[in-house]
Structure formats: C-alpha cells, structure tokens
Amino acid sequence: MLPVVAVHGGAGHIPKERAELSTIGVKEAARTGYAILQKGGSAMDAVVEAVALMENNPRFNAGRGSVLNVKGEVEMDAMVMDGRTLDSGAVSAVRRIANPVHLARLVMEKTKHLCLTAEGASKFARSMGVPEVPEESLITDYAKMRWKKNLNPDANPVECQMGKMGTVGAVAVDKDGNIACATSTGGMLNKMEGRVGDTPCVGCGGYADNNIGAVSPTGHGEAIMKVTLSRLILFHMEQGMCYKISKTPEEASDLALTYMKERVDGLGGVVVVDSKGNYAARFSSKQMSWAAAQQGELHYGLYRGEHFVEPVQENMQ
Amino acid sequence: MLPVVAVHGGAGHIPKERAELSTIGVKEAARTGYAILQKGGSAMDAVVEAVALMENNPRFNAGRGSVLNVKGEVEMDAMVMDGRTLDSGAVSAVRRIANPVHLARLVMEKTKHLCLTAEGASKFARSMGVPEVPEESLITDYAKMRWKKNLNPDANPVECQMGKMGTVGAVAVDKDGNIACATSTGGMLNKMEGRVGDTPCVGCGGYADNNIGAVSPTGHGEAIMKVTLSRLILFHMEQGMCYKISKTPEEASDLALTYMKERVDGLGGVVVVDSKGNYAARFSSKQMSWAAAQQGELHYGLYRGEHFVEPVQENMQ
Numbered sequence: 001m002l003p004v005v006a007v008h009g010g011a012g013h014i015p016k017e018r019a020e021l022s023t024i025g026v027k028e029a030a031r032t033g034y035a036i037l038q039k040g041g042s043a044m045d046a047v048v049e050a051v052a053l054m055e056n057n058p059r060f061n062a063g064r065g066s067v068l069n070v071k072g073e074v075e076m077d078a079m080v081m082d083g084r085t086l087d088s089g090a091v092s093a094v095r096r097i098a099n100p101v102h103l104a105r106l107v108m109e110k111t112k113h114l115c116l117t118a119e120g121a122s123k124f125a126r127s128m129g130v131p132e133v134p135e136e137s138l139i140t141d142y143a144k145m146r147w148k149k150n151l152n153p154d155a156n157p158v159e160c161q162m163g164k165m166g167t168v169g170a171v172a173v174d175k176d177g178n179i180a181c182a183t184s185t186g187g188m189l190n191k192m193e194g195r196v197g198d199t200p201c202v203g204c205g206g207y208a209d210n211n212i213g214a215v216s217p218t219g220h221g222e223a224i225m226k227v228t229l230s231r232l233i234l235f236h237m238e239q240g241m242c243y244k245i246s247k248t249p250e251e252a253s254d255l256a257l258t259y260m261k262e263r264v265d266g267l268g269g270v271v272v273v274d275s276k277g278n279y280a281a282r283f284s285s286k287q288m289s290w291a292a293a294q295q296g297e298l299h300y301g302l303y304r305g306e307h308f309v310e311p312v313q314e315n316m317q
Numbered sequence: 318m319l320p321v322v323a324v325h326g327g328a329g330h331i332p333k334e335r336a337e338l339s340t341i342g343v344k345e346a347a348r349t350g351y352a353i354l355q356k357g358g359s360a361m362d363a364v365v366e367a368v369a370l371m372e373n374n375p376r377f378n379a380g381r382g383s384v385l386n387v388k389g390e391v392e393m394d395a396m397v398m399d400g401r402t403l404d405s406g407a408v409s410a411v412r413r414i415a416n417p418v419h420l421a422r423l424v425m426e427k428t429k430h431l432c433l434t435a436e437g438a439s440k441f442a443r444s445m446g447v448p449e450v451p452e453e454s455l456i457t458d459y460a461k462m463r464w465k466k467n468l469n470p471d472a473n474p475v476e477c478q479m480g481k482m483g484t485v486g487a488v489a490v491d492k493d494g495n496i497a498c499a500t501s502t503g504g505m506l507n508k509m510e511g512r513v514g515d516t517p518c519v520g521c522g523g524y525a526d527n528n529i530g531a532v533s534p535t536g537h538g539e540a541i542m543k544v545t546l547s548r549l550i551l552f553h554m555e556q557g558m559c560y561k562i563s564k565t566p567e568e569a570s571d572l573a574l575t576y577m578k579e580r581v582d583g584l585g586g587v588v589v590v591d592s593k594g595n596y597a598a599r600f601s602s603k604q605m606s607w608a609a610a611q612q613g614e615l616h617y618g619l620y621r622g623e624h625f626v627e628p629v630q631e632n633m634q
Contacts, residue, residue, distance in 0.1 A: 075437075085543075085581070086543035086544065086580065086581055087543065088542065088543065090513075092409070092434055092513065093434045093435065093437065111509060112539070113505075113508065113509055113512045113513075113514075113539060114513075114514075114538075114539050114542050114543075115512070115513040115514075115518075115542075116509065116511045116512060116513065117409055117410045117434045117435055117511045117512075117513050118410065118434055118435035118436060118437075118511055119435060119436070119510070119511060120392075120410065120435075120509060120510040120511010120512065121511050123510060123511070124509065124511070188430075191430065192428060192430055192433065192437060192441065193436070193437040193440060194433045194434045194435055194436060194437010194438050194440070194441070195428075195430045195432070195433060195434075195437065196407075196409065196430075196431075196432040196433065196434050196517075197430075197431075197432075200513075201432075201518045201519060201520075201521075202518060202520075202521060202542045202543070202545060203518075203519075203520045203521065203542075203545035203548060204518075204519060204520065207545070221431075222429070222430060222431050225405065225431050225432075225519045225520075226402075226403035226404065226405065226431070226519065227403065228519060228520035228524070228545060228548045231520060231545045231548055231549075232548075235552050239556060263403060264402070264403055
C-alpha cells in the first residue's frame, strides 16, 4: 500500500471551463509527489513539491492565481506538518512570495516557531534569501475579473461561493511510513485585509501524525476552523483504533464533514491518509478536484461518486 | 454547580516577588467574571471581562505587561470562542491595542471572519473606533529588563523559560449552560517579529463547545499547537461521554498534558470546565496561577497540589 500521495485542488463549485484544467493540475501534482516517493523521497518532500506545483499553476487559488482580498491584493496562507515529530510550519497573510508552502517549510526547519505572519513572514523570507516577486506576477486576469464582479453589491452568490472554496493540499505516506501534509491558499475571495483562514492553523488547515494519518482540507475556512476539521477526522480514526470500531479515512471524513454541515452549516472537502496507506478523497461540496497515486495507479475525480483510474506511468514524460 | 468561572495567569516558573501579585490578579479576575455571571451575564461576558482585567494588570504577559519580541516591541495574540455556535474571533500579532481580547470579540461579532492579523487587525480596530494606544503604555520596566537580559547570549535559561510561559485565560459556564473561553498573550519572550503562537489558533489556544466544555491553555505555545491541546482535552472528555468511561476535566487535562510532555517535550497548564460546571486547573509546569469561583466560593492556587478556598464575597468591595 505504501507509498501513497493524495492531493486536492479545492472544493466548491468549479466553473465548467476550469474543471478540466483543474483535473489536469491535480493529476500532475499527484504524479509529481508519487515520483518523489518512488525514488525514496520523504512524505514531506512529496507533499511540498505537489503543493508547490499547484501554487505555480494559475488555475488554483494558491500562489499564482490566488483570489484577491477586498483591496485587490494577494495575501496567502500555507502550512506543512511532519507526522514524525508533530512539528509544523506556517505563514499567514504573506505577500509577494511565489511559493508560500516553501516558506512554511522554512519556518518549520529554520526557526523555533510554528507560524510567522504578514510583514514578519516577509522579513524572514528575505533573511532566508527567498526572492520577493512582483505582486502582479501572482495576479491572473481571472482573479481580477472575479474580484471586480464580487465588489458589486449585486454579485452572484454562486460566483461568490466559488471564491470561498479554493485551496490546494496534499497528504502522503512514504515507504518508511512517515506521514506529512501541506496546504496552501489565497484564502477567501474579497476577504478583509489581514484575514487568516484555517490553512495556517494547526489542526484546522491540516494535521499529520505518524501514529494515525494526515488530512488536508479545503472549503469554507471559517467552518473548518470552528470544528477543527483536520484534527477531528484524525480523532475519529484514532478512536476507531482504540475501541476496535475501525473508522476508515473515508468513514471518518464523512462523519466529520456531515458534522461540519449540520453544526456550522459549512461545506468542504478533504484528502486523508492513514498510517497503513489507505487514502480517501471526500467532500460535501458539489465538486472537489482530487487525485491520488498508489501501487502504480493514478486515481482521480471531480464530482461526487466519480473515481477514474489509469496507470501512473501512462502520461508521464 | 452553575455558574462557574475559572481563570489562569500563566504557567511556568514565576519569580517569588511576582507570585503574590499574580495570585491577587487571578483572584480579582475570577471575582470579576463571577460577579457578571451572578448578575445573569453570559459566559462570554464573564471570560472576556476577566481576561481584559488581566490584560490591564501589568503583572501578566498580556496587554500591558506583555513580553517583548526580539526587536523590543509588543505584538499580541488573543481569541474568544462561543460554545453555543462554535463561533470564534481572534487577532494575531496585533500592536498598540490595550485590550486584544475585546478586539478578538469584535472580529467574532462584526466580521464574517474568525481571525485578523497584524496591520489588517489594526485597520479593523480603527474602523471599529478602538483607540490606538502608545506602544510605551504597554511596556513595563520589568518587560524591558527581561528583554535586555535575554538578548545576552549567556542569558539564564530559567529566566528565558519564564518568558515563554505567560498567557492569561478564562473559561466559564453561565446559568443557562452556555460555555465560553478567552485567551490573551504577549507571546514568547524575544520571539521573532510576526511570530504567532497557539493563542489565536482555534483548538490550540482555546476551544468552547456547549456540548462538552471549554479549555484555555498556557505554556509553551509551539508545543500546545503541535498537540492541539484544547481540542485534545475536550476530545478526551467527549470520548469519555460516548463510551461511558467518564473522563472528568481533571483526568482529561492530565492525560493531554502528560501526552504533550512525552510526545513533544512541552510544559503547560489549563483551566477547563465541562457542561455540568465541573472545573479543573491543571499544569505540568512548576507553577500556574489560577482561580475559580463557584457556589459562592473562591478557589485558587499556584504550586501543584495547592488548593485554597475562601468565600467569594470576603474581599469584595
């Protein structure tokens, strides 16, 4: 069953013209992560590089392609977590960085802290030699169009909802059984300046523990925070282990997503792995672009119930 | 058993000359919260005003009296959570605000978001008419002295540790059974600019759920985040309920604090309440100043095993 990697490219209502590109993007990301794992790379390397690829892909709401805040600016959140040590690194409301997930990893590896925010995160980036990129390089025409549309008081709520739902993330277990997660996002469309969502919040925007598994979520960030979605799913899996009432990643995810919907009226989705290498991609939203690679096969889907399989190698260059 | 309020004034190694003032401070805060509850006030009002009082008290590492970051500046984190709705509000790395806990409550009540950071939080404060205070008004001579001492590469590690351990917090259940928590801190002594600790992170720096209870922690923020301490304790209590293996707030706290020590080598402490009004004040550090008020009695302590009781009314003015 090992190694395995599963990624998502955001949950919500994905416009038709972007759906195919989103699927291509998550498949590429899963392949990238899997190639690292097959070469004996760590789960941490796999999730970080899979997420960085999606940050670089303008189709996703993370890195280049991030949604804009109410002022038309890009402020990004990212986190990584290492299931061996429970060590974690995050940045919140960071600007002018191409790959927030790399910066989050540097926070974990090079500081005694777990999270740096805003200007402090930028100063740390400079001290690490991470180049500052022009803000315009992160902003796509599509992001600008949606920002303008949503400034309109008569904005279409479906359009609005889409903006709330993007985030990219990955979970992996490497051949040594080490587990990691990574999540990155531009946040919520037309968010207030300085708004921090679930992503950099340990237990909300991700969690990884070698003893249990890992989760990377996407969806309505505020709802995810209220129920600490990532840790909640792992609690369910853990509880299953303790009381011999086995809760698979799939069952645990569905239980937690249903709870999030009922208790705080929030929609979202997750990719999950357990320590044995079982994975799940589940969502309560209309769609979530996801892909997973395991035992030479690439699995992917977009709508609920969709599950396509093809050889990982097939389209590799 | 209702209403009840429990507060802490930080865990760690509290210097002798400050220990008495710290105990006086937490007793005042518990009395303030309890007076609100007895007049029929909400759990939210009780925890926020108890914490605001400790923010105003220069003996605590929150608001006035906050520890300084590596640049000698004050950056504060705070959060509140409402157990009825799981709604929460937080600010991180906020500057020049007398009462971050009040600003956190405004984030919860006046925005669609749960957390605002740094300059974005300051702009929101201005838009709400929250006055900006001179940074010097938040800095005590004691904080300055410790900052200077710890810049020295030969800094005394015990002194250092003290700096890591302060935070103030409160949990309460009101007569209607509504539950809330609030936590506020200046963070870790000589922290990097922009460092965000556990406090504004839902599930780490606090959690409240009417169905279970509430937690406010203190201690090594990074360790608290790694184990999502607040949600972990409530999960143990919840699990106890589900499987009829009753886990009291005390048992659940000890279980989680022991786990935090063993898994990530972190010390800390918590105040906890459950929905029936049972409270606990537990810590793995040498000391934690705490106080709780219930059924007309004020309970308090500082060292492990200490538990003094006196009538709430006795010293009231």
